[in-house]
Amino acid sequence: MKTVAQVLEGKQQTLLSVTPDTSVYDALKLMSDKDVGALLVLEGERLVGIFSERDYARKVILFGKSSRDTAVREIMTEKLLCVRPTATINECMAIMTEKRIRHLPVLEGTRVKGVISIGDAVKETIAEQQLTIEQLESYIMG
Numbered sequence: 001m002k003t004v005a006q007v008l009e010g011k012q013q014t015l016l017s018v019t020p021d022t023s024v025y026d027a028l029k030l031m032s033d034k035d036v037g038a039l040l041v042l043e044g045e046r047l048v049g050i051f052s053e054r055d056y057a058r059k060v061i062l063f064g065k066s067s068r069d070t071a072v073r074e075i076m077t078e079k080l081l082c083v084r085p086t087a088t089i090n091e092c093m094a095i096m097t098e099k100r101i102r103h104l105p106v107l108e109g110t111r112v113k114g115v116i117s118i119g120d121a122v123k124e125t126i127a128e129q130q131l132t133i134e135q136l137e138s139y140i141m142g
Contacts, residue, residue, distance in 0.1 A: 002124055004092060004106050005085035008114040015114060017042045018051065020073035024060055027051050027072050038103040040112060041076045047105055047112050049076035054102075082107045083116065089128075093121040 017040040018027045027039055031053070041049035051072050059075035060067055082105045083092055092104055096118050106113040 001088045001090050001128060003085065004083055004087045004089070004116055005113075007089060007116060007120055007124055008085070008106060011114070011120070013114070015040065015112060017112075018072055019043065020048060020071065020076065022072045023068055024051075024056060024065075024070045024072055024075065025067040028056060028067060037117065038115070040105060040115065041072055042112070045111065047080070047082075047107065047110075049073075049078045050080060050103060050105065051076045052103065080105060084108065085113055089116075089121050089124045092116050093118075093125060096121060 016030065016034055016036060018030065020041055020043060031037065031039060038050055038052035040047060041051055049072075055075045055077055056067070059065075060070055065075075081095060081099055081101065083095070085106055085108055087106075095104060096102065102118045104116045106116060
């Protein structure tokens with residue numbers, strides 16, 4: 001099974017983030033433009049939270065707040081579960097399933113290396129299973 005580091009290498013995506021003072025509207029616009037479901041919230045190099053579509057739906061819309069007048073810091077998730085680059089995709093899948101989260105920041109020490117999404121984990125799991133099937137078929141066919 002692939003490690004988080006291997007998956008991040010394959011993604012070759014720029015780390016997308018906002019500051020805590022970014023308006024929710026601007027964060028949503030960035031998420032829409034980049035077709036992602038969450039953004040890391042950074043103060044300088046330090047990870048301080050994550051902002052997701054779920055945060056928006058549950059903490060802005062339901063409370064009648066304005067996305068233009070609300071800062072990300074007011075609604076971001078601050079208690080984060082993170083993984084190291086050496087974690088396997090199976091480990092990430094287990095964490096995301098158990099904790100009902102869709103994004104795992106990847107940290108090496110205190111440095112942010114990227115984000116693994118549930119989509120990344122599912123894609124890698126399917127690819128691994130497909131490879132196993134092909135190997136078994138090849139073995140059976142002789």
